[in-house]
Amino acid sequence: MTKTVDPDPPAARVGRPRSERSRSEVLRAASDLMREVGLRAMTTDEIAARSGVGKATIYKWWPNKYAVAVEAFLAAMDTAAADPDTGSAERDFRLALRGIMQFYRGPNGRVFAQLIGEAQSHPDIAAELRHHLMQPRREVGRAIWDRGVARGELRTDIDREIAVDLVFGPAMYRLLATDAPLDAETADAIVAAAMRGLAAV
Incomplete structure (x- = not known):
């Protein structure tokens, strides 16, 4: 009696999904650890222990814990930036900065x-970070600026990149260098101050 050989046995068929699940577990573990102990303190051993994925497998996918951290961070959030496009450059800047x-x-x-x-x-x-997070948000600022210039709301003699820096730069400075508030009222005040120099007369 001739035995029929399955050309694609069950183990082979589910191998790739198991790898994807393992990858997801590694990213989830890294994301949790970054919040709990911080990026510096997090180790690859801890990622492996929490995810149930061996260190050898982790190093096969990522060169170091920082590469895991970046991918975990980007996977845990929506990196697409919303463009308000309300018809007013000042309002768009306020909503984007908020x-x-x-x-x-x-x-x-x-x-x-x-x-x-x-x-x-x-x-x-x-x-x-620049490619996947900062640039998409910066593109929103550029789009807001271009629309405002086209509508005659904003000055044409100011470099667009500098204008975007003026509006959005203070938020990064506050995050990294101060304990100043990062709230809607502050966002509105920053935009109002910037618009005194950016708005067309």
């Missing part, structure tokens, strides 16, 4: 601050 400050004052904001610190000595972390 959203950034809300993010900064939450748990992800604290993790983000740690990643920014590590990015100073890890160029790969800096590149990932």
